[in-house]
Amino acid sequence: MAEQLEQLDLSTFKSTLADRMGIEITEATAERTVGTMPVEGNTQPYGVLHGGANCVLAETLGSIASAIHGWPERIALGVDINATHHRAVSSGKVMGVATPLHLGRSVASYEIAITDEEGRPVCTARLTCFLRPAPKPQ
Template identity: 65%
Template sequence: MTTQDTTPSIAEFVASLPHGMGHLNDKMGIELVELSAERVVATMPVAGNTQPYGLLHGGASVVLAESLGSIGAGLHGHPDRAPVGVDINATHHRSATSGTVTGTATAIHLGRTSASYEIVITDERGKRVCTARITCALVPLERVGL
C-alpha cells in the first residue's frame, strides 16, 4: 500500500490514469489541489453544477465526494488494487449559489481490502455545505479489467 513518501505529484497522478480525471470530473470542473492516500483536496465551481433553482446540485456534491474518496482509496491500494465504490452517503447542510466549493477527503479507515473517507465540502466562506462518507472495496486490478 502507498505511503505519503511515494505519492505522485498531481500531474503525474492524472497522467497515470487510463482516462485522466474522467469525463464527468472534467465536465464538472473538478481540480485537484492536494493528493495523498490520507487526504485529498479538490475544488469545483458552483456555476454549471446547479439544479433548476440555481443552487449547487446535491448530486454534484456527491460526485465531488465520490471522486475524492475514490482517488484516495486508489492511491492507498496502488499498485496492486483498484478502488470500487460500495457505499456513499451525503448530508446537505446549506446551499451554495456561486463561487467555488472545496472538498476535503480525510481517511477514516485504510485497510487491505477496503478504504473509507469522510468528505467535507465547504463554500468560499469556509461554511460546510455537505458532509459525505464513502467506502471503497480495494479489488485486484485484473477484476476491474486493468
C-alpha cells in the same frame, strides 16, 4: 504529495464527468485529498448547487485517495456513498477534503467535508471503496 503523485498517474482518474463539472485536484495522498468545483454549471433549476454535484465531488476525491492507498497492488471501486447537505450555495467554488476513516487491505472509507469559499459546511459525505487486486499487466 509529489512523491505519491509521481508513483500514480492521476490523469488516469480524469473522467468526462469530473472534467465537465470542472473538478480540480489540488492535493492527493491517501491521508488527504483536496479538490475544488465551481458552482456555476452544476446547479439545480433553483440556481443553487445540485446535491448530486456534491456527491460527484465527494466520490471523485474519495476514490482518488482510495486508489492511492491501494496502489499498485489494488484498485479502488466505490461501493457506498452517502451525503448530508447542510447549506445551499449559489456562486463561487466549493472545496472538498477527503480524510480516511479506515484504510484496510480490502476496504477504504473516507469522510469528505465540502465547504464554501467562506469555510462554511456545505455537505458531509462518506465513501466506502472495495479494494480488489489490480489486473496483471499484459
